Amino acid sequence: MKKFLIVGLGNIGEQYANTRHNIGFKVLDALAEKEELKFETQKLGDITTYKFKGRTFILLKPSTYMNLSGKAVVYWLTKEKIPLDNLLIVTDDLNLPFGSLRLKTKGSDGGHNGLKDIQNKLQTTKYNRFRFGISNQFNKGRQVDYVLGEWSDEESEQLKERLDKSIELIKSFGTAGVNNTMNTFNGT
Structure with missing residues (x-):
C-alpha cells in the first residue's frame, strides 16, 4: 500500500485558527471533516489517517509552530518510512491570487x-508543495498583519468551494500522481 504524508502548515492556538497563514491546517481540517476523520495529538503534531483507493494518506498538522515545521516533517517521514516523493506540504502563498491552487515539485521558500x-x-528544495493563494492585498509594511489576519467576508464565502477543490487536489496527488495533478489543478 502506498503511503503519503500530507502536511498542512499553520500555527497552533485558537487565535490563529481562522487566519490566512493557517490555510494548511484549514485544508486538512476540511478533508478530515468531509471523511469523518478525527485528529489525535501525537509527537510533534496532530495526526489522522485517511485511506482512499488503496492509498494511505497520513495527515499532519505540526504543533511546532510555523517556523519550526521541518522538525515534524522529518520525524513523520522517517517514522512512517515515507519517501520524499510522497510528501506534500500545504501552505499559503502571498504571490498567488486568492484561492488559486498551485502544485510544484520544487522551488525556493x-x-x-x-x-x-x-x-x-x-x-x-525538491519536495512537493501545494500553494494556496491568499493574495497580496495589503499596504506596504503590513504583510505580517495581513498574513496573520482573518479572512474577509468575501473570501470566507468563496473558501468552501476552494477547500473542496483542495481536497480533490490532495486525492489526485496520491492516486493520479504529481504531474497529472499539476496539469489538472494548476491555475484553477
Whole structure:
C-alpha cells in the first residue's frame, strides 16, 4: 500500500485558527471533516489517517509552530518510512491570487519561514508543495498583519468551494500522481 504524508502548515492556538497563514491546517481540517476523520495529538503534531483507493494518506498538522515545521516533517517521514516523493506540504502563498491552487515539485521558500525550515531540515528544495493563494492585498509594511489576519467576508464565502477543490487536489496527488495533478489543478 502506498503511503503519503500530507502536511498542512499553520500555527497552533485558537487565535490563529481562522487566519490566512493557517490555510494548511484549514485544508486538512476540511478533508478530515468531509471523511469523518478525527485528529489525535501525537509527537510533534496532530495526526489522522485517511485511506482512499488503496492509498494511505497520513495527515499532519505540526504543533511546532510555523517556523519550526521541518522538525515534524522529518520525524513523520522517517517514522512512517515515507519517501520524499510522497510528501506534500500545504501552505499559503502571498504571490498567488486568492484561492488559486498551485502544485510544484520544487522551488525556493519564497520568504515563507515554514518552507525555509522544511528546506533546511530536508536539505533539499525538491519536495512537493501545494500553494494556496491568499493574495497580496495589503499596504506596504503590513504583510505580517495581513498574513496573520482573518479572512474577509468575501473570501470566507468563496473558501468552501476552494477547500473542496483542495481536497480533490490532495486525492489526485496520491492516486493520479504529481504531474497529472499539476496539469489538472494548476491555475484553477
